[in-house]
């Protein structure tokens with residue numbers, strides 16, 4: 001039996017900093033060449049592959065002669081800008097050997113959080129794929145600060161998986177997969193070969209980054225698998241040094257850790273809503289509204305909203321929470337924060353009188369709402 005990956009056509013491959021830069025010693029051109037060869041072969045057999053590559057900061061530090069990772073955000077951004085040059089030059093020449101074009105795509109959190117930019121990023125990537133070009137994605141480190149960062153490329157890889165509705169996310173790292181504990185610290189740890197994405201026990205096994213080169217460690221990979229599963233994608237965590245790892249995985253061989261998605265695929269807009277890291281505001285729902293959303297598949301009406309937090313405009317993504325603060329849903333609001341405050345707790349028939357103009361009956365329509 002295959003591992004489910006033999007059914008996958010569109011995949012996102014994420015490679016970590018320590019792999020790309022030989023544990024920080026400089027770009028590992030052999031490794032890059034190996035992945036490019038495999039991706040080219042997959043491309044030739046009709047697969048669509050997007051590469052999310054880390055390594056800009058590690059490579060930039062190496063080029064600038066810095067032995068220790070700077071703590072200042074501006075120095076990190078400077079290192080990323082220097083290192084990104086090296087990364088894309090290397091990928092460009094590796095893919096050219098297989099007569100393929102590569103494209104650099106730098107994304108920020110804001111690009112995926114804004115509905116219009118999200119749709120633009122999505123169409124650019126799908127257009128590149130239809131042209132058989134290999135998109136190489138990294139976070140746009142130059143323009144991001146801590147509050148608006150993805151922070152790690154595992155998360156970025158998962159969001160890109162949701163964005164383009166990929167069938168699988170393959171995270172290549174410096175370990176053979178997820179172990180029952182960090183193998184750098186616990187030599188008795190054993191490899192987990194398969195589990196369900198989102199299984200909470202996995203989060204206890206996963207630790208932070210094992211070296212000073214990588215950022216997220218295993219925990220961000222486990223959370224990335226959970227996020228990727230929301231759009232129905234399976235995740236594999238495997239070693240980037242394993243011979244022909246991508247080719248073998250897509251033939252159905254079991255390598256590393258397979259984290260399977262069980263949730264049915266959500267429609268694209270709903271994925272976008274669920275994948276939002278930052279929301280523009282918050283609506284507090286009463287118990288009746290929560291029940292209507294959860295068991296009735298209903299829209300959110302103003303009568304069920306008891307409180308409104310934040311400042312937002314019509315069309316913004318807002319969080320819907322219970323009175324105890326629990327996450328219920330996310331959705332695109334039909335009313336601004338000011339309007340929502342005025343119509344909250346009121347029946348929809350009163351909207352026109354309260355606002356002086358008529359509008360949608362629902363505060364959030366069920367088509368624009370995703371339960372968490």
Ligand SMILES: Nc1ncnc2c1ncn2[C@@H]1O[C@H](COP(=O)(O)OP(=O)(O)O)[C@@H](O)[C@H]1O
Nearest residue numbers: 016017173179181182207210214215216217218
């Ligand atoms: N349960 C675990 N299984 C495997 N690796 C783990 C685990 N917990 C923590 N780690 C650490 O996570 C590291 C990989 O994460 P990271 O350094 O961020 O890599 P990358 O640059 O590939 O994203 C491993 O080298 C390992 O030390």
Ligand SMILES: N[C@@H](CCC(=O)OP(=O)(O)O)C(=O)O
Nearest residue numbers: 017054055056057152153215
């Ligand atoms: N944008 C950063 C990404 C850092 C990062 O997430 O690293 P990793 O944990 O190795 O995937 C860079 O290219 O250095």
